[in-house]
């Protein structure tokens with residue numbers, strides 16, 4: 001405890017905790033929708049795109065790489081959604097192509113143009129997040145806070161519509177709901193969340209951050225609202241405990257958080273099985 | 281001007297036509313039954329009417345101020361994922377979505393409508409239950425309640441009784457004609473020619489010979505006679521498609 005209090009004196013630790021909580025909150029909100037709509041692969045694809053964009057931003061020497069990563073990822077989200085709607089199989093192939101392409105391209109660029117001596121360290125940081133969360137500038141912290149608030153507000157405002165579109169898109173469309181517009185909103189918000197979450201866990205582990213809390217909550221609860229609330233709570237708890245453990249034990253932040261998520265998922269599976277077993 | 285006027289419509293997927301030369305009219309308060317063999321394009325026609333699909337040819341005109349968000353729909357099969365967490369109340373309320381426009385939350389009026397429709401369908405005591413854990417008949421009622429939340433004008437029902445037992449089937453039909461008496465216009469697809477004859481006032485027969493007319497005209501027509509004969513040939517004609525469908529449904533819910 002003393003050790004924790006000692007670390008909390010440092011502003012960068014406090015920033016990291018604030019940003020971590022916000023990011024985990026955002027990423028869990030859309031998790032249920034992404035899992036149920038089988039959009040989780042889009043999340044995966046987008047994280048690779050974001051990696052590629054990050055590499056380009058690094059090479060161009062942009063001080064604030066969000067400026068390039070964010071638009072590129074949002075545009076890719078919209079494109080992926082389009083192709084995914086046109087034909088399912090083609091959409092899958094497109095995602096594989098874009099995501100693996102971006103990954104390879106990103107690494108290539110980093111390799112050729114990088115001036116850094118520690119290339120594999122850089123790549124590792126981008127992929128697994130490692131310490132970047134502890135090196136956030138005040139500006140980045142504010143950006144994260146603002147974007148997180150925007151994501152949460154959008155989610156709350158469109159909560160009922162997201163439910164309608166996720167539960168039964170055809171019915172929603174047939175009764176005059178603008179499903180295309182809401183799908184677009186879902187895609188854009190997903191992209192924003194992914195770019196945010198890259199800071200926390202790195203691009204390879206984002207899917208875990210998005211999907212684990214939702215799957216865990218679905219083991220325990222049976223209404224959309226309770227699952228959403230539960231996954232938000234689980235995600236924040238896991239992120240906080242993961243970050244604290246990583247600070248105290250010196251483990252990598254991203255992987256510790258994801259490990260915490262995985263442990264909670266295991267617990268929820270067991271709890272769900274016991275609850276289901278007794279109620280039936 | 282009728283509520284819905286369909287002129288020389290061809291429906292299909294891409295350029296492939298599955299049913300053509302469809303002409304009919306639905307007036308407010310009508311009860312139209314669409315009959316035809318498996319694969320004749322009934323569901324496709326309904327999806328086209330709902331504008332989920334583009335017509336291959338022809339046009340669909342709406343009248344009497346019917347707007348897109350005043351149509352309720354009960355799909356033939358809802359591909360809702362096995363593990364979707366949703367309570368009955370949430371599902372029924374989602375039917376109110378279309379009238380809210382850009383309003384973010386449900387109004388107290390929406391909630392009242394949902395409660396009334398759940399009451400009407402006899403599912404009030406299921407409100408907190410998980411949708412995916414209900415029986416097929418209960419799910420069907422939930423979806424009908426949802427459709428009623430979307431509209432009080434026009435309901436499109438795609439085989440509302442498939443997979444239901446005879447008792448629940450009878451109840452379902454009774455509910456639907458009750459709604460029709462309350463001036464809700466009904467368009468229903470059914471394989472149950474007995475029910476079609478019993479409840480509907482107009483018949484649309486899809487297939488090689490397209491027929492549209494009142495029930496009595498249908499009984500006198502060539503298509504009608506032939507179809508009735510085919511149906512009554514296997515003695516338990518009413519459930520000719522029943523057991524198979526039931527099994528399919530069970531497989532899906534188990535699997």
Ligand SMILES: Nc1ncnc2c1ncn2[C@@H]1O[C@H](COP(=O)(O)OP(=O)(O)OP(=O)(O)O)[C@@H](O)[C@H]1O
Pocket residue numbers: 293298316317318319320321322323324325356
């Ligand atoms: N998504 C699709 N793409 C291409 N063809 C399709 C599609 N869905 C259905 N079809 C074809 O269109 C034809 C009509 O199908 P539809 O579902 O409208 O029949 P139906 O009259 O509703 O049959 P049922 O009584 O079994 O419900 C079928 O031959 C079917 O193979």
Ligand SMILES: [Mg+2]
Pocket residue numbers: 322323324356438
């Ligand atoms: Mg059909």
